Amino acid sequence: DAKTTQPNSMESNEEEPVHLPxxxxxxxxxxxxxxxxxxxxxxxxxxxxxxTSNVNNRMASLAIAEDRKSxxxxxxxxxxxxxxxxxxxxxxxNRGSTxxxxxxxxxxxxxxxx
Amino acid sequence: GAVVSxxxxxxxxxxxxxxxxxxxxLDFQATTMFWYRQFPKKSLMLMATSNEGSKATYEQGxxxxxxxxxxxxxxxxxxxxxxxxxxxxxxxxxxAPRWGSLTGELFFGEGSRLTVL
Numbered sequence: 001d002a003k004t005t006q007p008n009s010m011e012s013n014e015e016e017p018v019h020l021p022x023x024x025x026x027x028x029x030x031x032x033x034x035x036x037x038x039x040x041x042x043x044x045x046x047x048x049x050x051x052t053s054n055v056n057n058r059m060a061s062l063a064i065a066e067d068r069k070s071x072x073x074x075x076x077x078x079x080x081x082x083x084x085x086x087x088x089x090x091x092x093x094n095r096g097s098t099x100x101x102x103x104x105x106x107x108x109x110x111x112x113x114x
Numbered sequence: 115g116a117v118v119s120x121x122x123x124x125x126x127x128x129x130x131x132x133x134x135x136x137x138x139x140l141d142f143q144a145t146t147m148f149w150y151r152q153f154p155k156k157s158l159m160l161m162a163t164s165n166e167g168s169k170a171t172y173e174q175g176x177x178x179x180x181x182x183x184x185x186x187x188x189x190x191x192x193x194x195x196x197x198x199x200x201x202x203x204x205x206x207x208x209x210a211p212r213w214g215s216l217t218g219e220l221f222f223g224e225g226s227r228l229t230v231l
Contacts, residue, residue, distance in 0.1 A: 043222030104158040
C-alpha cells in the first residue's frame, strides 16, 4: 500500500482556518485520497475523499496537488470539537473485496485552543 | 445516527476468560466487516477481515485462535478474545463498507474498550 506522511501534531486557535498537509509521493493512478478523523475514545469518522479535483463538503475541503503527490485538508473555521487525530489514507479502488481495508498511519493530532 | 454499532462499549474481565464483542450494521447489509485494534496513543491496526458465511482473513501476526471472528449474518460480526490476558487490553473497533462506498466513506463502530485484569 502506498504510504502517507503527516506531521505528528498541529495547533490552531478557535475560529481560524486549519491546513493539514499529507504527502503521498508513491500514490498510484487508482488511489483515492481519504481523510478520516478520530475523536478521543471513539471510532474514526469519515471526513472527505477525492481523486484529482479539489473537493468540498460540509465538514471540510480537500485540496489535491496537480501531481497528486500531496494533499491538504482544510478546516475553514476550527472549533473545539475539531480537536482530533486526522488520518490521511490512500484507497485503491482496484482492490475489489479488500476495498474496505484501511491501513492507518500515525495521523496528525490537531489541538484547538479557545 | 450511527450506522455501525458495537457492543459492549466497555468490558472488564479477569485474565483467562473469554470476551465477545459484537459489531452490527444497523441499516444496511455488510458481507464484509473489518476489525481493528488500537493501543493507547497509537494508531489503528487492522486485525482481520470478517466475511459473511466464510472464514475470516487475518493480517500477518494476528493469532486466529486467539481472536475468533464469526460473521454469521449480513448484519453481525463478532470478535471473541479467547483466554484474555492483560496484554490484550486495548480498544477494539469494527468497520463496514456500505453500498455506494466503492470510493466513498466507510463506517466505523464506536469502539469497545477491553480491560483485562
